[in-house]
Amino acid sequence: MTQSLLHQILDYANRADPYPLYEELRKTPVHHDEGGPYVIGTYYEIRSLLHDPRISSDASNLASTAGDPLAESSQGDSALPPSFLRLDPPEHDRLRRMTNRPFGPPHSPHRVDGMRPELHEIVTGLIDGIGDTDRIDLVEAVSYPFPVTVICRLLGVPREDEARFHSWADTIAASLDPDPDADPAERGKVAHDARMQLGMYLAGLIEERRKNPGDDMLSELATAKGPDGAMTTMELLSTAALLLIAGHETTVNLVTNGMLTLLRHPDVLRRLRAEPRLAVPLVEELLRYEPPVQLVPQRTTLADIEVHGVTIPKGASLWLVLASGNRDPKRFENPDRFDPDRRDNQHLGLGSGIHSCFGAPLARLEAQTALAELARRLENPRLLEDPPPYRQNAVLRGPRHLPIACDGIRP
């Protein structure tokens, strides 16, 4: 029997290149297998659903989770209450707004930009430490430790604790993945435990920050007294966990996918070395071409809604395949071409609507900094394995390792 399209997309065998499957997906505006989620892969439909107030992010609005390969990972029995990622307005808006106060404009317009020198210094340090250039795992050497160090500094998590929550974050992120071979009950328990431990760790940290606040985000969140009042401790915990995990699992892939793409397009890599400012449009194109978040599987309908003549019933599970929308030829000319000079590049790589990526300004700056520096300093870099080994995860897609070699490291 041939596998359903959705199973093929989730199948690890297709992880390295899911794009032909997405092309297939776009042929049906609303893809639906009996009992499964409703899957959307075309640009305009995804974008309008992301702005559609009849679409909810709150799992409790799902009519049934039967047949949904991601259902086990929903936060129903989690140790922490849902983060704002899994909430609807008004709760979503309130929590996101409070979280934003110490992070971005209007109250903290310089937080991200002010980290520029620090980001640069962290990347420089990591590249300096590469050592043997015959075989570098770029993930281990740069693209993983970089965003992790950054999110730790931003939140005020001691660097020495990083190893501990690395494993929790990994487990939680893995639970987002619909691995068909894993035992769902076992997976749920492992994720639950990881959340629990992460929660306890963060609770201790927050307690400490309340007593001795620093100028990190966690301190500001813990002591905030804005017009919305203060977050409850539980809200603060899930918010902190969200930032920590998102900070771990997405930028890593953005940088890794970025380097992989550049190595496959040496002309662009050369250009980037000569003009580092190319990093800005290049990262935008990367977010279109190889987005770290491939699909948003956590939406449901609050009413029967019609998409392209198909009625999606109330309470259905809805998957929006951002990476497929990003390659929709109805929206982007030559969508399979990596073109950093592309104009009007309104990709879906960071989502859209009220849940559009909270950390976007930081993620962009991190990727721009890392890629420009790597391009400048690695001498004659080349891929050792193409495709490289990928992570299991189909939602947060990226190489687990990126083995490369180069002739040396420029000063």
Next chain:
Amino acid sequence: MNGDGSLEWLRREGRIVVVGASLAGLRAAETLREKGFAGSLTLIGDEPHAPYDRPPLSKQVLLGMTTADRTALPRRRDVDATWRLGVPATGLDMAARRVRLADGDEVPYDRLLIATGVRARPWPHEREAELDGVFVLRTRDDCAALARRLAEGPKRVFVIGAGFTGSEIASACRERGLPVTVAERGASPLVGALGGVVGAVAADLQQEHGVDLRCGVMVTALEGDATGRVRAAHLSDGATVETDVVVVSLGATRNTEWLAGSGLGAGPRGIACDAGCRAFDIRGIVTDDIYVAGDVARSPHPLFGYQFLSLEHWGNAVCQAEIAAHNMLSASADRLPHMWVPAFWSSQFGVNIKSVGVPSMGTEIVVSQGSLDSHRFVGVYGYQGRVIGAVSFDHARWLPFYQELIETTAPFPPPFHMVDRRPDGHRPLDADFPDPSVPTHGPTVTLSGYSPADRRMRFTPAR
């Protein structure tokens, strides 16, 4: 010469003149070059400045975050034009295809784009308007003068008119800690553009932020002291407010006087044009060589019953300019209609306000998401059983959805469940717009009547 041959010639060596060197003028010029226009391009503007952006003038600049001279519009590309700045156009000879300038020059054209916008309506009593301390806010120079005065720390700022600009000025002043009184003839701020239901929220916002808001009153006189400085405003309810700065925000007047007698269909309501931005002459015949864009234009819109709309919206100026530029260089079959769905934003008292469609055409409103009390909501306007407009207060990311409802003439009130839809959000209320015969301050959309071509057509949004 006609047909493609003459178009080819126009593109290669024709002369295009743009009157009004601001947002619409600049974007049109850039689009002409982008589309391959290689002929001569002249931009005529009565202000001495290169094109600059106006929205920041009532926001960032008054807040002291930037200065009026740092609002230059970013350039999309080089336009390689002859700039005639600081010289108003004073007349148009349609037969000879020439624009007359105040300095006596005449500039010939093969295609003309008129983008002269609007100007602030001044305080009607001339002597009072000339008092030191009385301002309007439309241009960079207006703004620089007002910003200077605000920086001196006046005792009180008195704003006449609580439309968008007046409200933004009041907001900026409060944020700087200046005492502000706002006088509004209507029942609440923004009532002309958004109606009384939403106006009440705007009133709340103003009062919460310490504005001394006086609605339902008219300013009867401004009083100066012996040195010619303004010192008080007198109101129709008998009150007197002592003040040393007055900002007159009574809406705008269209810059069309220079076209009087030219034979072009231009008047106090703007310049009528077709959906392709081609101007009408006074006989209602469409011209083929004169185009209009931006605040000064009034054009029929299929989504709104072919009513002629005049929009004082930034996005409209950009889009209409691009369409006009495209059509100037195109054969009739390739011309595009300007079917931009009206959209407008404002920011005041820490709230981001956005609208789509034409709220002021609505008769009813439902609060479809959020709540009026929390000052975070989407209000949907209904007109004859369909959705005609929507406004959001701090809820802008949902607006594309409502735009789609407007574009597809969806039924009003929207019948479905939505996130954050409260129980009382299912009940339509009277949107409570003021009687149109009572003048209000600067509506940003002016409905200026039906065209003879009023017939139904299915509107399919561009995609």
